[in-house]
Amino acid sequence: MRTNFVCLSFFLLLAGCGQSWNDPYPAADAGQNILYTVFTERPKHLDPAQSYTEDELAFTGQIYEPPLQYHYLKRPYELMPATVEAVPQPRFFDAAGRELPADVAPERVAESVYELKLKPGIRFQPHPAFALDAHGQPLYLGKNAADGRQSMSDFAEMATRELTADDYIYQIKRLAHPRLHSPIFGMMADKIVGLQALGESLGQAAKALPKDAWLDLDEHALSGVQKVDALTWRIRIKGKYPQFLYWLAMPFFAPVPREVDRFFSQPGMAAKNFSLDWWPVGTGPYFLAENDPNRRMVLVRNPNFHGQTYPCEGEASDRATGLLDDCGKSLPFVDRAIFTREKEAIPYWNKFLQGYYDASGISSDSFDQAVRVNVGGEVGLTDEMQAKGIRLLTSVKSSTFYMGFNMLDPVVGGLVPRSTRLRQAISIAIDQEEYISIFANGRGIAAQGPLPPGIFGYENGEAGIDRVVYDWVDGKPKRKPVEQARQLMVEAGYPNGRDEKTGEPLVVNLDTTGGGSGEKSRLDWLVRQFAKIDIQLVVRSTDFNRFQDKIRKGNVQLYYLGWNADYPDPENFFFLLDGNEGKVGRGGENASNYANPAFDRLFARMKNMDNTPERLAIVREMNGLLHHDAPWVFGFHPKSYTLSHRWLKNRKPSEVGNNILKYQRIDTVDRSNARKLWNPPVFWPIGLAVLVLVLALLPAWSAYRRREQRAALK
Secondary structure, eight states, X not given: OHHHHHHHHHHHHHXXXXXXXXXXXXXXXXXXXXXXXXXXXXXXXXXXTTOOSHHHHHHHHHHOOOSEXXXXXXXXXXXXXXXXXXXXXXXXXXXTSOEEOTTOOGXXXXXXXXXXXXXXXXXXXXXXXXXXXXXXXXXXXXXXXXTTOOSGGGOOOOBOOBOOHHHHHHHHHHTTOTTTOOTTHHHHHTTBTTXXXXXXXXXXXXXXXXXXXXXXXXXXXXXXXXXXXXTEEEEEEESOOTTXXXXXXXXXXXXXXXXXXXXXXXXXXXXGTOSTTTSOOOSSSEEEEEEETTTEEEEEEOTTOOOEEOOSOOOTTTTTTTTTTXXXXXXXXXXXXXXXXXXXXXXXXXXXXXXXXXXXXXXXXXXXXXXXXXXXXXXXXXXXXXXXTOEEEEEEOSEEEEEEEOTTSTTTOSSSHHHHHHHHHHHHHSOHHHHHXXXXXXXXXXXXXXXXXXXXXXXXXXXGSOTTTEEEETTEEEEOOHHHHHHHHXXXXXXXXXXXXXXXXXXXXXEEOOOSTTHHHHHHHHHHHHHTTTOEEEEEEOOHHHHHHHHHHTOOSEEEEEEEOSSSSTHHHHGGGOGGGBHHXXXXXXXXXXXXHHHHHHHHHHTTOOSOHHHHHHHHHHHHHHHHHOSEEEEEEEEEEEEEOTTEESOOOOSSOOOOGGGOEEOHHHHHHHHHHHSOOOOHHHHHHHHHHHHHHHHHHHHHHHHHHHHHHO
């Protein structure tokens, strides 16, 4: 019996080492057209009126369809139709309602009118809100619809309907909903005619209703948005604002059907997470089939997707890299996308190396294992990564990090020569290239101004360098020597870091929120950078709320901040230095309180212009002023490094496009073969366990045999 038990144990253990072995996914999913990826932070909002973060856009960008989208392959980024027939061209009108020519000066424009016309036949994903009874009434309305249901799949009846202009108009109204607190309401209320008044009207209406009662937006007019017919609507914008087209590519302007809003507003729904914040409803290529934000989220192909095709043109290098191989093929390619939450970097990295995730970022812990940097600064994959066929995708983010001077400060602020020379000296002394190399693993490029690559007005090469801080040497920018910074200190009246009038050492303060891995090392490095020109830097750490309060009141000298592009336009970066956006007094985003009348005049001209040579000339002039005045120490634009397995096709980094899942394709056969090759069964632990078990049983077996023999002798 014991021998049989040992054998049985062995074969049971062996049976557990079959197809799955260490595969974290069900055997039924093997070979399926599924993309496996990761999310690290649970999404807070999936409602398009509220969602605004990168983590949320990974989901909302695949589900919702705003009118416009970005071309997947072209750079600089180019807008193209998504659900509308064409990118709308605005018509301009003066204050008397007379139409103006297309090339009119921005100051003459009182209103811009955008007319959008939908492609016919686009339908929403299947959803119970569209289900009707035999009398044509909503099936799940007013019948305690939430009772006994825990998931959307518990609603047996699903239906759909065609997308209309009303759905887009309804969502624009939702931006003013007093209970939603849309992060762009204030900005859009300044742009869309009548939106501010609608917000006030809805606020009064909400006060007269019970807390959880449905607020029917169709009962409230929005003067600036007009329905022309079932598929066409117009939006009136105050003045000339060409950047409005970029907003039309964001989920904020995606359609939300009135009946979906009504469905989710019923009693008992919110308590069971039946809401747009949890279960978005769209016309896009995917819908959310599973939402467990602490474990995993699953997107499934929308059976009603109206269809699009893979692009046939892009950048010059796209054909050589295979990014045009699927030209003209129907989208999407992937049937499902499974997002697994990984809170720790090491398990995420190990599963990627095993082939269980199709792509991965590179944490600082795994950087050396994945990437090598040669003496010339060129980045490549290690031999281990190349042997697996892993590809490295890099792109410079549409972001900038900078150290700001408070221009209201009596020491470092102002536009007088003394303080300007001081800021210029500090800008030279802080070696951004060294910072990027030490603290960012080389993942960034030193900024030459506020604009990152990919934004109109950014110029690569000699034409775009900050000539106050850099020289152009051997075909690349070279930071000016520290001796030049020390000379600027003399010109500023601080020879050897001391005030030439009082003899007192120059002490400047940096306010920071502190904390974070490696923060002390970074601050120690920064203190040494200032010491190169004999300035004593005092770091004043505080909590985030206190830091924000000090910025708001102007009680800082130096601070660190960053900015991610809302849309790819220079206006979205230069406004951070517009005098009308001053933080102190105006409550704007200009935390440095920089106010140069010449810059402000140029910004007012540039911000509403189309991308023309004239606009480029103005951008150059604005950059020249900023280089001279140095209200910021221009820091760096971060680079994103992404690894993808060879079987993941058509993957191209996009810093502004959100709906990128539909373009990606999986070679499932290659992936299955690689997983088997990289994860072979390891039998020796089982053999060792069996051996240990046998050795443990041997004494009992020997004792049993001895008793049997003694009994036989007797």
